[in-house]
Amino acid sequence: MTKITMGGKQVLGYAGTDSDIVRAVIAVALIISCTLITALSFSRLPGFVNYQLFFIPILYVTYFYARKGLIVAGICGVVYQAIGYYYRYPDPAAMAGVTSEAILFIIIAFLITYFIEQIRAGEAQYRTVFEHSQLGIIIFDRVDFSIQRTNTKIASMLHTSEAALQTMPFTSLFFNPTEKTRFLDSLEKYGDIQDFETQLRTSDGEGCWVNLSWSAMDTRLVSVTIVNIKARKLAEKENYDNMLKYQQLTENSPTGILILREGIIRFINPSFSHFSGYRPDEVLGKEFLGMIDPREQDNFRLFCRNLSGTTPAPGQKEFRLATKSGEVRGVVLFANPIVDHGQPAMMINLMDISVQQRLEEQIHQDNERRRGIIITVAHELRTPLQPILGYLNLLIQDPQGFGILDETKKLLERCLVSVERERQIINQMLDLSVLESGKLHLSYSNFSLASLVKSVLDAGGYPAKSEVTLDLPADLILSADMDRLYSVLDSLLANAVNYSKPPRKIRIFYRPGTDGTTHMISVQDNGIGIADIMITSIFEPFQLADAVKLSRKYDRLGLSLSIAKKIMQMHGGDISVESVVNGGSTFTIHLPRTRPDNA
Amino acid sequence: MHKIMLVEDDESILEMMEILLRRIGYEPVIVPDVREALEQIQTDPPSLVLLDLMMTPINGWEFLEKLRGVYGKKDLPVLLFTASPSVEEKIDQLNDPWLGVLQKPVSIDELRTGLGKFLGP
Numbered sequence: 018m019t020k021i022t023m024g025g026k027q028v029l030g031y032a033g034t035d036s037d038i039v040r041a042v043i044a045v046a047l048i049i050s051c052t053l054i055t056a057l058s059f060s061r062l063p064g065f066v067n068y069q070l071f072f073i074p075i076l077y078v079t080y081f082y083a084r085k086g087l088i089v090a091g092i093c094g095v096v097y098q099a100i101g102y103y104y105r106y107p108d109p110a111a112m113a114g115v116t117s118e119a120i121l122f123i124i125i126a127f128l129i130t131y132f133i134e135q136i137r138a139g140e141a142q143y144r145t146v147f148e149h150s151q152l153g154i155i156i157f158d159r160v161d162f163s164i165q166r167t168n169t170k171i172a173s174m175l176h177t178s179e180a181a182l183q184t185m186p187f188t189s190l191f192f193n194p195t196e197k198t199r200f201l202d203s204l205e206k207y208g209d210i211q212d213f214e215t216q217l218r219t220s221d222g223e224g225c226w227v228n229l230s231w232s233a234m235d236t237r238l239v240s241v242t243i244v245n246i247k248a249r250k251l252a253e254k255e256n257y258d259n260m261l262k263y264q265q266l267t268e269n270s271p272t273g274i275l276i277l278r279e280g281i282i283r284f285i286n287p288s289f290s291h292f293s294g295y296r297p298d299e300v301l302g303k304e305f306l307g308m309i310d311p312r313e314q315d316n317f318r319l320f321c322r323n324l325s326g327t328t329p330a331p332g333q334k335e336f337r338l339a340t341k342s343g344e345v346r347g348v349v350l351f352a353n354p355i356v357d358h359g360q361p362a363m364m365i366n367l368m369d370i371s372v373q374q375r376l377e378e379q380i381h382q383d384n385e386r387r388r389g390i391i392i393t394v395a396h397e398l399r400t401p402l403q404p405i406l407g408y409l410n411l412l413i414q415d416p417q418g419f420g421i422l423d424e425t426k427k428l429l430e431r432c433l434v435s436v437e438r439e440r441q442i443i444n445q446m447l448d449l450s451v452l453e454s455g456k457l458h459l460s461y462s463n464f465s466l467a468s469l470v471k472s473v474l475d476a477g478g479y480p481a482k483s484e485v486t487l488d489l490p491a492d493l494i495l496s497a498d499m500d501r502l503y504s505v506l507d508s509l510l511a512n513a514v515n516y517s518k519p520p521r522k523i524r525i526f527y528r529p530g531t532d533g534t535t536h537m538i539s540v541q542d543n544g545i546g547i548a549d550i551m552i553t554s555i556f557e558p559f560q561l562a563d564a565v566k567l568s569r570k571y572d573r574l575g576l577s578l579s580i581a582k583k584i585m586q587m588h589g590g591d592i593s594v595e596s597v598v599n600g601g602s603t604f605t606i607h608l609p610r611t612r613p614d615n616a
Numbered sequence: 617m618h619k620i621m622l623v624e625d626d627e628s629i630l631e632m633m634e635i636l637l638r639r640i641g642y643e644p645v646i647v648p649d650v651r652e653a654l655e656q657i658q659t660d661p662p663s664l665v666l667l668d669l670m671m672t673p674i675n676g677w678e679f680l681e682k683l684r685g686v687y688g689k690k691d692l693p694v695l696l697f698t699a700s701p702s703v704e705e706k707i708d709q710l711n712d713p714w715l716g717v718l719q720k721p722v723s724i725d726e727l728r729t730g731l732g733k734f735l736g737p
Contacts, residue, residue, distance in 0.1 A: 403720045
C-alpha cells in the first residue's frame with residue numbers, strides 16, 4: 018500500500034515497511050549503477066551515455082515517494098555534476114552543460130512530485146467523500162450481483178460490517194422476493210433509475226425503508242446510492258393516521274366545522290351542511306360573511322382581524338347566521354388560526370345556540386311574567402287591606418267613641434296583628450321579586466358596625482324582649498349597603514326572638530373571616546334550633562309547605578331569611594347557620610371587606 | 617282646617633278615608649271623577665291631594681302631569697296613595713319636592729305622619 022498524503026498530512030493508507038526497504042535497496046542499486054555507467058561513459062565512451070540515465074532512479078523513487086524523489090534528484094544531480102566536472106575540467110562550456118543538466122533533474126523531479134501529489138489528493142478527496150458519505154453506496158457487478166465496494170454508511174444502515182456485505186450478492190439484501198423481482202425488472206427495463214423506494218433487510222432481519230438510485234459505471238459495474246427513509250416513512254404513516262383521525266372528527270362532529278381562507282369557504286362538514294341547509298357545492302368558494310346577519314358583519318370582520326394578526330390566537334363570539342331557508346339562528350363561533358394548503362386560514366367550529374337562546378328568552382319572559390303577576394297580586398291584596406286596616410285603627414284608637422268593650426278591643430287588636438303580618442308578607446314577596454330580577458342596585462357607604470347594631474336593637478325593642486350580649490369591636494367600619502344590612506340584621510334578630518322562649522339570650526359577636534377577606538357577624542340565640550333536614554330549606558323562598566309538614570314551629574318564618582341571604586349574596590357574601598335542636602341557632606353574616614366588582 | 621282632596625275610584629276606600637281624615641283633623645274633599653277633580657282644584661284648591669294611581673280614564677301619573685303642567689299647580693303637595701309597588705324609583709326620577717308616597721294599606725299613624733310632612737303637625 019502507498020502512503021497517501023493530503024496537504025502534508027497522512028490521511029489514508031498504511032506504511033508497508035517491507036516494500037519500503039526493498040524499494041530503498043532498488044533505488045540505491047539504481048543510483049550506484051547509473052553512477053558507474055555514467056562514469057564509465059565519460060572516461061571511455063565520451064557522448065555515448067547521456068544524463069537521461071539518472072531519470073530511472075529519480076522516476077522510480079518519485080513514483081512511490083513523491084517528496085523523496087526530490088532528494089534522489091538532488092543526489093543524482095550532485096553525483097552527475099561531480100562526474101561531469103571531473104572528466105570535463107577545465108572546458109567551461111561542457112561544465113556549464115553538466116550543471117544545467119543536473120538542475121534539470123531537480124526541476125523534472127519537482128514537476129513530477131507536484132503532479133503526483135495533485136492526483137493523489139484528488140483521489141483522497143473522492144475516497145473521503147465515498148467513505149464518509151451520508152448516503153449508503155454499493156457498487157455491484159450487474160452480471161453476478163457480487164458486491165464490489167461499500168461504504169460505512171450502508172453497513173451501519175443494515176447493522177452489519179462492510180466485510181460481511183462484500184461476501185453477499187446485492188440481490189440478497191432485499192427484504193422480500195417481490196421487492197427483489199421488482200428491482201430486477203426495473204434494472205432490466207430502465208437502466209439508470211432514481212427514487213426506487215423499497216425495504217432492505219438488516220442483519221437482524223428487520224426491514225429498513227430506503228430510497229435507491231443507481232447508475233451504470235461501465236458495462237459491468239453499477240453504483241447504487243441508498244438513502245434511509247425510515248423516519249420519513251414513519252412521519253408519513255403518522256400523518257396519514259392523523260389525517261384519518263381529523264377526517265373522522267370533522268365528518269362525524271356534531272358541531273358544524275368550516276375552514277375559511279381570506280374569508281372564502283374552503284371546507285364545510287356534514288353538520289354545518291345540516292345546520293345551514295347548504296350543500297358543500299353551494300357554498301364552497303363563496304364568502305362566509307354573506308351568511309352573517311348584516312348588522313353583525315362589522316363585528317365579524319373585527320373578529321377575523323383579531324385572529325389573523327401577527328400573533329393569531331383562538332377566539333369565540335356569538336353571531337347570528339342566516340340559513341338557506343332564511344331563518345336566522347344564534348350561534349357561537351370558535352375560531353382557530355390554522356394552515357390550510359400552506360396558507361394561513363381559519364377553522365371555525367360552530368355551536369348552534371338558537372335552542373338555548375330560545376329557552377333563555379323563554380325563561381326570561383317567564384320570570385318577567387311571574388314578576389308581573391306578583392306585582393299585580395300584591396296590588397290586589399293590598400287594596401282591600403286598606404279599609405280593614407283603616408277601620409281597625411279607628412275602632413281601636415277610640416273604643417269609647419264606638420262603644421267597644423275591652424274584650425272586643427283585644428280581639429280587634431289580634432285582627433290588627435294579622436293584617437300587619439299580611440302586609441309584611443306582601444312586602445317581602447315584592448322585595449324578593451325585585452331582588453331576584455337583579456334590577457336592584459346596592460348603594461354602598463362606610464359605617465360603624467357597632468352603631469348599626471345599636472340602632473337595629475333600639476328600633477326593634479330587642480333588649481326588652483331578650484337579654485342581649487354584644488361582643489363587637491368598637492371601631493370597626495363596614496363597607497356595604499347600610500339599609501339592606503340593617504334589614505338583614507333585623508330579620509336575624511326577629512327570628513332569634515320568635516323562635517325562642519323566655520328567658521331569651523341573644524349574643525351578637527364579630528370575628529374576622531379565616532382568609533382575612535371577610536367580616537363574620539353572628540347572631541346566636543338559645544331558641545328551639547333547626548333540624549338538620551331543614552337547614553338548607555330555611556333559606557329557600559316558599560318552602561314553607563314542606564316546613565309545615567315537619568313542624569308547625571316554623572310556620573312564621575316567611576321570606577325574611579330568603580331575602581336576607583339574597584341581600585348578602587348581592588354583596589358578594591352569604592349567610593350560614595349552625596344549629597342544635599333545642600340548643601339554639603347561630604346565624605352568621607359573611608361580608609367581604611371590599612366591594613366586589615359586580616356588586 | 618286643611619282641605620285634603622281624595623282622588624280615588626274605589627268606593628270602599630273613599631268611604632273609610634273620609635272618616636279617617638276627619639278623625640285626625642282634616643277636611644276631606646271627595647271627588648270620584650278624575651277630570652272633575654282637576655277642574656275643582658282650579659276653582660277651589662285644597663291644601664293637599666291624595667292621589668290613587670290606578671284609575672280610569674286617566675291614571676294617577678297623567679293626572680299629576682296635567683296638574684303640574686297645564687294647570688300650573690307646581691307647589692301643590694301631592695301624596696301618591698297606591699298599592700302598586702316600586703313607585704319610589706319613578707318618584708326619584710321626577711325630582712319633585714312636593715311629591716310623596718303612601719303605600720296602601722296605610723295605618724292611621726302612617727297617614728298622620730305622611731300628611732304632617734307637608735302640612736305640619
